[in-house]
Amino acid sequence: MYASERKRSPKPLSSEIGFMLRLFLVARDPSPVSPLRALLPVASIVTMNSIGSYVSARGAGLACPDWPLCPFPGNELVLLEFTHRVFAIVVLLAVIAVTVPSISAGGVKRKLAVLGLALLLVQIGMGGAVILTALRAELVAVHMAPASSVLATYSMLAAVHIWEGRS
Numbered sequence: 001m002y003a004s005e006r007k008r009s010p011k012p013l014s015s016e017i018g019f020m021l022r023l024f025l026v027a028r029d030p031s032p033v034s035p036l037r038a039l040l041p042v043a044s045i046v047t048m049n050s051i052g053s054y055v056s057a058r059g060a061g062l063a064c065p066d067w068p069l070c071p072f073p074g075n076e077l078v079l080l081e082f083t084h085r086v087f088a089i090v091v092l093l094a095v096i097a098v099t100v101p102s103i104s105a106g107g108v109k110r111k112l113a114v115l116g117l118a119l120l121l122v123q124i125g126m127g128g129a130v131i132l133t134a135l136r137a138e139l140v141a142v143h144m145a146p147a148s149s150v151l152a153t154y155s156m157l158a159a160v161h162i163w164e165g166r167s
Contacts (some may be wrong), residue, residue, distance in 0.1 A: 007058040026078045034100050038161035040094040041116075048084075049147055053135045056140070067131040088124065095120055095154065102157060110158055116153035121147045 055061055063077035065068030070082045095117060102113035123146035130139045 019050045033161045035162045038158040041098050042158050044091045044094040044153045048087050051084045055080050061135050112157040119146050119150045
């Protein structure tokens with residue numbers, strides 16, 4: 001049997017989560033955060049919130065029957081919900097790119113970064129709860145509170161980075 005013929009089993013989700021945690025805990029970037037880098041989480045969160053609103057308006061919230069997994073797009077509604085979930089990874093990477101050096105910087109940057117990351121984790125959990133409870137109206141409404149709070153926190157963090165970078 002050739003190596004290319006062997007079936008590979010998919011990596012468990014825990015290995016990917018472990019990699020991201022190691023990336024977050026081990027990575028140190030002593031260089032200051034550029035204005036563009038500081039704004040990446042803000043732009044990605046605004047985009048994510050817009051995608052989420054569109055998914056909700058189209059009634060695609062339950063197109064993927066499970067959480068966090070989603071079968072690759074079978075129709076337009078699945079594609080919309082799949083895009084929302086995949087873009088969550090983009091948001092997480094943008095947040096990590098600013099959070100790690102902000103934590104290392106200390107002071108108000110550290111406080112905002114830790115708060116923003118904690119709120120993002122709550123937001124991710126709320127997204128899962130919304131799906132697992134079949135779009136229970138109360139949870140859908142509550143799902144927006146951490147989304148807005150994450151955006152506000154990373155907007156403040158970006159402002160601090162940009163302001164301090166000017167001097």
